[in-house]
Amino acid sequence: MNYLTRRLIHGIMLLIGASILCFLFADFAPGSFFDEIKLNPQISPETVAALRSRYGLDQPMPVRYVRWAKSVFRGEWGYSFAYNAPVRSLLAVRAGNTLLLTGVATFLAWLIAVPWGIWIAAHPGRGIDRLSMGSTSVLLSVPELVLALGLLYLVVRTHALPVGGMVSLRFDQLGRWSKIRDLATHLVIPVTTLVLANLPIILRHVRSSMMEVLKAPFIQAARGHGISKASLLFHYALPAAANPLISLFGFSMGGLLSGSLLVEVVTGWPGLGPLLLEATMSRDLYVVVGVVMSSTLFMILGNLLADAMLLAADPRVRMQ
Amino acid sequence: MKSIPIGRSSRDEIPRLLRVCGLSVKYGADGQALEAALRQLDLEISAGEVVGILGESGCGKSTLALSILGLLPADARVDGSILFRNEELLGMSEAQLRRIRGAKISLINQEPGLALSPVMRVGEQIAEVIGAHSGLKRKARKQEAEAMLRAVNLTNAGRICAAYPHQLSGGELHRVAIGQALACRPDLVIADEPTRSLDVIVQAEILGVLRNLKQKFGTALIFITHDPALLVGFADRVVVMYAGRAVEQGPSSRMFGRPLHPYTKGLLNLVARVPRRDGSAPAGLLPVIPGGPPYLEALTSGCAFEPRCSRKTEICQSEDPEELMPEAGHRVSCFHHGS
Numbered sequence: 001m002n003y004l005t006r007r008l009i010h011g012i013m014l015l016i017g018a019s020i021l022c023f024l025f026a027d028f029a030p031g032s033f034f035d036e037i038k039l040n041p042q043i044s045p046e047t048v049a050a051l052r053s054r055y056g057l058d059q060p061m062p063v064r065y066v067r068w069a070k071s072v073f074r075g076e077w078g079y080s081f082a083y084n085a086p087v088r089s090l091l092a093v094r095a096g097n098t099l100l101l102t103g104v105a106t107f108l109a110w111l112i113a114v115p116w117g118i119w120i121a122a123h124p125g126r127g128i129d130r131l132s133m134g135s136t137s138v139l140l141s142v143p144e145l146v147l148a149l150g151l152l153y154l155v156v157r158t159h160a161l162p163v164g165g166m167v168s169l170r171f172d173q174l175g176r177w178s179k180i181r182d183l184a185t186h187l188v189i190p191v192t193t194l195v196l197a198n199l200p201i202i203l204r205h206v207r208s209s210m211m212e213v214l215k216a217p218f219i220q221a222a223r224g225h226g227i228s229k230a231s232l233l234f235h236y237a238l239p240a241a242a243n244p245l246i247s248l249f250g251f252s253m254g255g256l257l258s259g260s261l262l263v264e265v266v267t268g269w270p271g272l273g274p275l276l277l278e279a280t281m282s283r284d285l286y287v288v289v290g291v292v293m294s295s296t297l298f299m300i301l302g303n304l305l306a307d308a309m310l311l312a313a314d315p316r317v318r319m320q
Numbered sequence: 321m322k323s324i325p326i327g328r329s330s331r332d333e334i335p336r337l338l339r340v341c342g343l344s345v346k347y348g349a350d351g352q353a354l355e356a357a358l359r360q361l362d363l364e365i366s367a368g369e370v371v372g373i374l375g376e377s378g379c380g381k382s383t384l385a386l387s388i389l390g391l392l393p394a395d396a397r398v399d400g401s402i403l404f405r406n407e408e409l410l411g412m413s414e415a416q417l418r419r420i421r422g423a424k425i426s427l428i429n430q431e432p433g434l435a436l437s438p439v440m441r442v443g444e445q446i447a448e449v450i451g452a453h454s455g456l457k458r459k460a461r462k463q464e465a466e467a468m469l470r471a472v473n474l475t476n477a478g479r480i481c482a483a484y485p486h487q488l489s490g491g492e493l494h495r496v497a498i499g500q501a502l503a504c505r506p507d508l509v510i511a512d513e514p515t516r517s518l519d520v521i522v523q524a525e526i527l528g529v530l531r532n533l534k535q536k537f538g539t540a541l542i543f544i545t546h547d548p549a550l551l552v553g554f555a556d557r558v559v560v561m562y563a564g565r566a567v568e569q570g571p572s573s574r575m576f577g578r579p580l581h582p583y584t585k586g587l588l589n590l591v592a593r594v595p596r597r598d599g600s601a602p603a604g605l606l607p608v609i610p611g612g613p614p615y616l617e618a619l620t621s622g623c624a625f626e627p628r629c630s631r632k633t634e635i636c637q638s639e640d641p642e643e644l645m646p647e648a649g650h651r652v653s654c655f656h657h658g659s
Contacts, residue, residue, distance in 0.1 A: 225422035
């Protein structure tokens, strides 16, 4: 069987397993959405019981799981108690917002980290290398929450940028270019936070795998054949150093939905983060499962993408 | 026989292709004990000549190859002079060296499997070297690379060009490495144990290829090996190295016919052991040179070979022998070369 087909089947099994686990854990969690309604003396226990059975919560777990799986195939992904709407329509808007944020941040982080990492790998021990290593180790040890709060503090003091939200209140009255400008200024804080949080990891991976390859005998041999420095770095070393970077790239693709949840909550970005927080607090079961499952799906797709890219990049992987 | 000590200035004035004078290389970072890899090495090679460099592992053979190409690691301290076509290579800028490497002087590596990039097609890697030293267009480079592979007797050059290194056999890889080294028609090729990991039959084929190309292109060749048998009938001159020095050098007929240094004699004894016609093994134990090569950082006064030498006397312990020339072109560093 073809390597990619195998990985695909593997991914689907993983998805099913994850959904069962997710359901189990959600079930184990104490309380349910209707517990708070019960506290309201104006709503009779019969009404609550009727609501529970309408949403199928009186059924045993396996039955609920099957009902949920059926609704996934119908494209509903379950039903939100709080919004009284199918989960998918809720998720779609929020996931779009999250993807805009993480997509821009991931793109920028890679765009900066790859050339920078190659440069410092080619000049290890120099001032710029030490500075990069020092500053990234500081960044790595600072939680992204603190980064976000720090940035917010700066912005609030200087009034340089809008704080919170995705667009201004008068967004609908703006022209097309002003809309883009408005969106961009709102993106700055969460994107900067995410770039600062992800850049050190990518930078260090690029640096270490490039340094490893630059020590390889074939680089020395190519140097001995008079290959220019630029060609050595980009044509010889980079493709040979690419494998761990491709895996990391798949991983960061996989994190597109789940990597920014906290930052969204802190910076007020209307993505999946605030939705998940809210749904967890109110025990809106299927919304929680939906968010977790969609980020799992992204994780698996990201890894599949990495597998496919590895296959394309490395003739030795194609061999086996 | 009269022995004439040779001063460096009294050397012949004929322009040589490569002239290495008093080359010393030490390894070690600042403040640490330095480890000498080469000590006062002198070596000359004329255009089109084949010079065999013979010695055990750790005698400095590979250091010599790397210092000629300016590829020594950053912690190496180099002294002396390396003139290539009367141009000093030591201290040359990286940009100047880049134009010489691969174009004028090139290196055939010990392990071609490791010396080729695992993720680039073989043809592309040869074309890349051609491209680094000529203004040829992409297509012309590729044709040139294929032609080079045919020149090293690879019949299906097209397939090899499109292959990755891990898809080729050891013999094919060695031919590719030779083709790559000769792609820009260099004046000098340094082959650093080019047949080390091969079985005897493939080894002979590879030597044949080298010989052919050398004749075809008129390339001078420095052939580094530990096996004297590979140099017989191939090398014009032989340099025997021991502990970072050339202990004896001369035309190969003299070196193999009448070696002067006890170490050379010992080395040659090791190979002259072919089974007899009737198939029985030669009588007696295989000869050995007792002991092992010295740790170069532990060298004190006296001849470096003295501890292992069968002819040592008192003087060998206290003084380092100077280089002498008992016959024209045949130099040796030993007090007892005559005996």
